[in-house]
Amino acid sequence: MIARLLLFVWALLALAACQKAPTPAAEPDALPAIWEIAGADGEAEGWLFGTVHALPDDVPWRSARLERLLAQADTLVVEVAALDDADELGRTFTALAYDTPGPALAERVEPALRPRFEELLAQARMRRGQFDAMESWAAALSLAQVAQVGSVENGVDKALLRDFTGYDVVELEGAQAQLAIFDRLPENAQRELLNSVIEESGDAETQAKRLVESWRSGDLAGIKQLTNGGMLEDGELYEALLARRNRAWADRLEKLLSAPARPFVAxxxxxxxxxxxxxxxxEARGYTVRRVQ
Incomplete structure (x- = not known):
């Protein structure tokens, strides 16, 4: 679950900002996947690059091809653009996280998971009352941040935003819209998220290693396995966290691709x-999409 959140949600994870990560000098042997988007004339109109929102130190992922494509792109497209404004992200999270609190958080956790919940609570160094006042989705994301392996400062999206300083950046969702996806989930789905985070937190390091290796080596089958497993086997959560968002993004990208500026979508x-x-x-909208890395 922690690994899956690194594939899907930026806003809360971005609250843990710190120092700039070093850029590895050597190009890795295996590389993350990049796709070219071409129109009817066969000319490239943009690119797709799947990212990981937090990484351990010194994970190599840049390549000569990536740098060439970034140089050709006119616009960077990301989920959330204002990743350095931790204060605003915090205010956005607080405004949504506490407006409809439920019973004490321990009562929303499955009995078998309560010992692990207590361990995470101790690691969080937050007062129990702060968690008890949170909605279930917010507590889930907060606990996921406690168990997170890797740093958001090493996140690929953040590195690319630094690359595009002074250039056009398009935001697909923003922190408010992204966190609102979780806020709108029904309580049963929020509790499923909460309990999944707690259950899988003890194996967070192993999950993170699998995620990083699958992503870094361009192993789409491995990424798909992480995407479709666990909590996302629930149809309601799959629709809310993945399918519905992708359809909205595809509509937005179609409009961007019709303009002269070529987007690099990360x-x-x-x-x-x-x-x-x-x-x-x-592809269903008539574009030719082919993997180029």
């Missing part, structure tokens, strides 16, 4: 795979 890698992935949705 969003969570989980949005790139399967029948509801962006490459498939754009």
């Amino acid at each position: 969003v969570g890698a989980g949005h790139m795979v399967g029948p509801d992935g962006l490459p498939t949705l754009l």
Whole structure:
């Protein structure tokens, strides 16, 4: 679950900002996937790049091809653009997280998971009352941040935003809209999210290693397995966190691709795979989408 959140949600994870990560000098042997989007004339109109929102130090992912494509792009397209404004992200989260609190959080956690919940609560160094006042989705994301392996400062999206300083950046959702997706979930789905985060937190390091290796090596089958497993086997959550967002993004990208400026689209890698992935949705709209890395 922690790994899956790194493929799908930026806004809360971005609250943990710190220092700038070093850029590795050597190009890795295996590389993350990049797709070219071409129009009817066969000319490239943009590119898709699946990202991971937090990485351990010194994970190599840049390549000569990536740098060439970034140089050709006119616009960077990301999920959330204002990743350095932690104060605003915090205010946005607080405004949504506490407006409809439920019973004490421990009562919303499955009995078998309560010992692990108590461990995470101790690691969070937050007063129990702060968690008790949160909606279930907000507590889930907060606990996921506690168990997170890797740093958002090493996140690919954040590095690309630094590359595009002074250039056009398009935001597909923004923090308010992204967190509102969770806020609108029915309580039963929020509790499913909460309990999944707690259950899988003990294995967060193993999950993170699998995620990073699948993404770094361009293993789409591995990414798809992470995408479709666990909580996202629930149809309601799959629709809310992946499918519905991808359809909205594809509509937005179609408009961007019709303009002269060529976009480089960098969003969570989980949005790139399967029948509801962006490459498939754009192909259905008449574009030729081919993997170029």
